[in-house]
Amino acid sequence: MNCHKTYSALALICFHVASIFSTATLFAQSPTDPLVSSNDIETLQWQIDQLRRELGLLQVPQPAMAPQPAPPPEKKYPDFRITGFFQLDTAYFDQDAASRQVLGDIQDGTTFRRARLAATGNIAPRVSYLMEFDFAQAQARFVDVWGQIDGTPLGNVRIGRFRQPFGMSELTSVRELPFLERPTSFALAPFRQTGIMFFDTALEEQMTWAVSVFRGASDNFGNVYGEDGGYGSATRLTGLLFDTGDECLLHAGIGHSFMAPGRERFLIASQDEIFIGQQSELGLAGLTALPIVNVPPFVSTGPFDVEHLNYFNVETAVSAGSGLLQSEFRWTTVSLPTGQDVTVNAGYITMRYVLTGETIPYNRAAGVFGRVKPTHPLNVLKGCWGAWEIAARASTIDLTPLFGQPGVPGPTRRLNSTNLSLNWYWWTNAKCQFDWVHGDLDDPTFGNSRSNTFASRVQFDF
Secondary structure, three states: OOHHHHHHHHHHHHHHHHHHHHHHHHHOOOOOOOOOOHHHHHHHHHHHHHHHHHHOOOOOOOOOOOOOOOOOOOOOOOOOEEEEEEEEEEEEEEEOHHHHHHHOOOOOEEEEEEEEEEEEEEEEOOEEEEEEEEOOOOOOEEEEEEEEEEEEOOEEEEEEEEEOOOOHHHHOOHHHOOOOOOOHHHHOOOOEEEEEEEEEEEOOOOEEEEEEEEEOOOOOOOOOOOOOOOEEEEEEEEEEEEEOOOOOEEEEEEEEEEEEOHHHEEOOEEOOOOOOEOOHHHOOOOHHHOOOOEOOOOEEOOOEEOOEEEEEEEEEEEEEOOEEEEEEEEEEEEEOOOOOEEEEEEEEEEEEEEOOOOOOOEEOOOOEEOOOOOOOOOEHHHOEOOEEEEEEEEEEEEOHHHOOOOOOOOOEOEEEEEEEEEEEEEEOOEEEEEEEEEEEEEEOOOEEEEEEEEEEEEEEEO
């Protein structure tokens, strides 16, 4: 800065200060009059600040720095969390005389259909696990027990006991079923087996794919025994042919599974979309004499010898936000030891509509539909009644092509079921369901019979 200008400014300020005080002294009228007015002081302060700026002595105050958040603690492995749910079912059966002749007198009952606890978490980055057990039967049994590695060059890899990639209804969680049970077509699926699976999404989650190989058929603890057979595979491919979000989409998929059962023995059976059971051997003395063990299978091949089975499935669904139309058709070619191939089939169509307007969400990672979450959870005092949904399903399974085949004890049969459901979603993690199931059963020996089942379920999960 020019020194001459600096000294000139300083001299000017000093002169101005002296003038102010001399003038105040001359014109003061009494000892109580102020020597300097507030305006004079403000003018002087402005001039001093201006000089300090020119000299570089006045620092412009900087805004206070926002406190920096502490770095997140380092992730520790392994971690875990506990999850679980229970389903309490009650069912009443009404049978005509022909149904009682074919199936016996089915007893009404109340049962814990499922009571599960699971531990899930991570043991390293991109490495997770799940260990889930069901306590609703006589002995705790395995449900899903697996470990998983994500993001490998071959996709995600899962090893252990898990649901095989076959069928849309099979891969929908039992926590999120719109009916009490899966459709009768469930009998023609490999479902849970012990093996290894590679899976992932593609085209920005517009497609899903999965391939697995497994040992089968496994017991309730994931075990398979036998030197003859005991191997299988499953594949599933799905895609969204039209997609504008959960408000409108068109889903399609195909699946195939091959199984050479262990010890070359197999069984195909299905109830009428309702299960009520009791472990009679654990009850009071004499309870084993009562016919209340469980609901008998409506269709069944009985255990029979088989070389291998090929399962095929076609699935489709159209979603419109609160409405959903979903369908699957499948057939299974059974290769008998005689060298003959016999084909049995099954399928269903489901219609759903949420009366209160909530959306039925689509799970893009799994290629299935998820749970309805009420916009206004149940709170009677505030006039909130949760979410309400109606659903209807027609399903069929036909095992009669195996009737009379060598080594097939039967009775096989064909079952057509109609299921109407009213679902009341109290909160995101609790609901109540009411089902009516009408069964039309055709027995190759006894002819046609009918039954009606009225059932309800309360479910809490966490």
